[in-house]
Amino acid sequence: MNFRAPGRADALASAYVLGTLRGRARARFERALRSDTVLADAVRRWEERLIPLAEALPPVAPPVRVWSAILARIRAEGGAPRARGSAWTSLALWRGLALTALAAVLALAVSLLVTAPERREGTLVAVLAAQDAKPVAVASADRAGRSLTVKLIAPVELAANRTLQLWALPEGGNPRPLGLLPASGIVRLTLSSPAEQTLHDVPTLAVSLEPQGGSPTGLPTGPVLFTGPVQRLY
Amino acid sequence: MAADAQVQRNARLMELLARTALADQQAFAELYRLTAPHLYAVALRILREGAAAEEVLQESFVNVWHHAASYVAAKSQPLTWLTSIVRNRCLDRLRRREIDTVTMDDEGEGVNIAAEGPAPLELLLAGADALAVRSCIEALEAGPKQAIALAFYRGLSHSELSRHLKQPLGTVKSWVRRALERLRACLDSLGVTR
Numbered sequence: 001m002n003f004r005a006p007g008r009a010d011a012l013a014s015a016y017v018l019g020t021l022r023g024r025a026r027a028r029f030e031r032a033l034r035s036d037t038v039l040a041d042a043v044r045r046w047e048e049r050l051i052p053l054a055e056a057l058p059p060v061a062p063p064v065r066v067w068s069a070i071l072a073r074i075r076a077e078g079g080a081p082r083a084r085g086s087a088w089t090s091l092a093l094w095r096g097l098a099l100t101a102l103a104a105v106l107a108l109a110v111s112l113l114v115t116a117p118e119r120r121e122g123t124l125v126a127v128l129a130a131q132d133a134k135p136v137a138v139a140s141a142d143r144a145g146r147s148l149t150v151k152l153i154a155p156v157e158l159a160a161n162r163t164l165q166l167w168a169l170p171e172g173g174n175p176r177p178l179g180l181l182p183a184s185g186i187v188r189l190t191l192s193s194p195a196e197q198t199l200h201d202v203p204t205l206a207v208s209l210e211p212q213g214g215s216p217t218g219l220p221t222g223p224v225l226f227t228g229p230v231q232r233l234y
Numbered sequence: 235m236a237a238d239a240q241v242q243r244n245a246r247l248m249e250l251l252a253r254t255a256l257a258d259q260q261a262f263a264e265l266y267r268l269t270a271p272h273l274y275a276v277a278l279r280i281l282r283e284g285a286a287a288e289e290v291l292q293e294s295f296v297n298v299w300h301h302a303a304s305y306v307a308a309k310s311q312p313l314t315w316l317t318s319i320v321r322n323r324c325l326d327r328l329r330r331r332e333i334d335t336v337t338m339d340d341e342g343e344g345v346n347i348a349a350e351g352p353a354p355l356e357l358l359l360a361g362a363d364a365l366a367v368r369s370c371i372e373a374l375e376a377g378p379k380q381a382i383a384l385a386f387y388r389g390l391s392h393s394e395l396s397r398h399l400k401q402p403l404g405t406v407k408s409w410v411r412r413a414l415e416r417l418r419a420c421l422d423s424l425g426v427t428r
Contacts, residue, residue: 010418011411011414014414014418015410015411015414017318018382018385018386018410018414019280019321019325019385019386019389019390020385020390020391020392020395020410022325022328022329022332022391022392023329023332026325026326026329027329030322044309044310045427046418047310047314047315047318048310048311048314048426048427049417049418049421049422049426049427050386050417051313051314051317051318051321052311052313052314052361052364052365052426053357053358053361053362053365053386054272054276054317054321054361054386054387055272055313055361055364055365056357056360056361056363056364057272057275057276057279057357057361057387058275058351058352059271059272059274059275060271060274060275060278061270061271061274062270062271062274062287062288062291063288065288066270066274066288066291066292067263067266067270069292070266070292070295070296070299071259073292073296074259074262074296074299147303149256180306182248182306182307183307184245184248184307185248185249185251185252185307186252186253186255186256187252187303187306187307188255188303188304
């Protein structure tokens with residue numbers, strides 16, 4: 001099937017989301033979706049159009065056994081598949097962070113990391129702050145891990161068609177995109193190699209304001225809003 | 235739903251998803267409590283079978299537990315993301331059922347639409363009302379509108395639509411295609427997509 005013909009991607013995406021794309025065509029489309037960002041984007045837009053129409057369905061309480069089964073399964077799998085320790089999940093702590101000065105934030109973040117049961121020793125941390133030194137986000141990664149967790153500690157006001165993009169600013173090289181950030185909350189960005197490798201030549205992280213979907217050029221196109229030094233706790 | 239109540243609910247669900255991504259079981263339980271009745275209703279409609287709907291709900295939430303981190307708040311609303319996961323699993327089951335039971339068509343009946351609760355067309359109008367996009371649905375002709383509603387809420391395939399609506403397959407396919415095109419133009423003009 002040619003997903004690339006003009007209008008084809010969108011027509012297939014609409015049938016996929018509506019549910020009329022069936023049989024082998026559906027399976028093929030789903031496979032293509034995993035690697036084709038144009039298709040994935042078309043699907044996302046159709047989901048935005050159609051899925052909310054399901055919200056008027058009268059809710060039906062599922063039997064209690066469903067939740068018991070879910071809980072049994074995730075506990076059997078270890079209960080914390082990709083997680084850090086529980087200290088990370090305490091929202092009160094994070095709220096507290098937003099109120100403190102930059103140095104205090106870093107100290108707290110470090111203490112959190114130290115008390116969290118780490119799989120491997122060694123963590124990279126960056127506290128990203130605005131021009132006025134107000135901390136906005138904390139990024140952290142296990143040195144051997146392939147993901148970077150970013151927590152926005154102060155929500156950022158964003159126009160609907162803008163997004164935040166995180167960059168590694170290497171010494172003497174072009175910025176490298178690390179991923180898109182939500183305006184609030186937590187996101188886990190996947191790295192192509194272990195964090196210590198990805199960031200080995202990177203003294204600073206930065207967040208720029210970009211059009212929806214991220215910078216079209218692969219380099220920051222909007223203003224840099226926040227920056228922070230990368231601290232290596234090992 | 236009032237717009238600000240919806241904004242508040244979405245903010246709450248985003249927070250719960252973020253905490254679920256950090257393996258917070260309490261947040262995950264709360265996420266389930268708030269969304270499972272809606273998601274179960276979605277699955278029941280499409281699968282028309284309690285046991286299958288329960289299984290899909292279970293698989294979906296185990297999947298959410300593992301992949302909550304891949305939810306990107308900037309890209310979709312939390313309930314839209316969750317509902318899509320459940321719907322896709324339901325449709326995948328229907329797809330496998332179709333492959334497994336080739337003879338289903340021979341039973342003639344096959345599709346029992348007269349199930350409990352509001353009819354798909356009523357649901358479509360109610361859903362559109364809630365989103366303030368009723369005009370887009372009303373602009374569709376009766377046949378295409380019915381076809382879209384049955385496909386979306388009941389998971390009917392083109393051939394099932396053809397049988398149920400007593401129309402040739404080609405007619406039904408072009409109804410669905412054209413209705414989707416018109417819906418896209420109308421919904422986008424109302425600013426539904428971000």
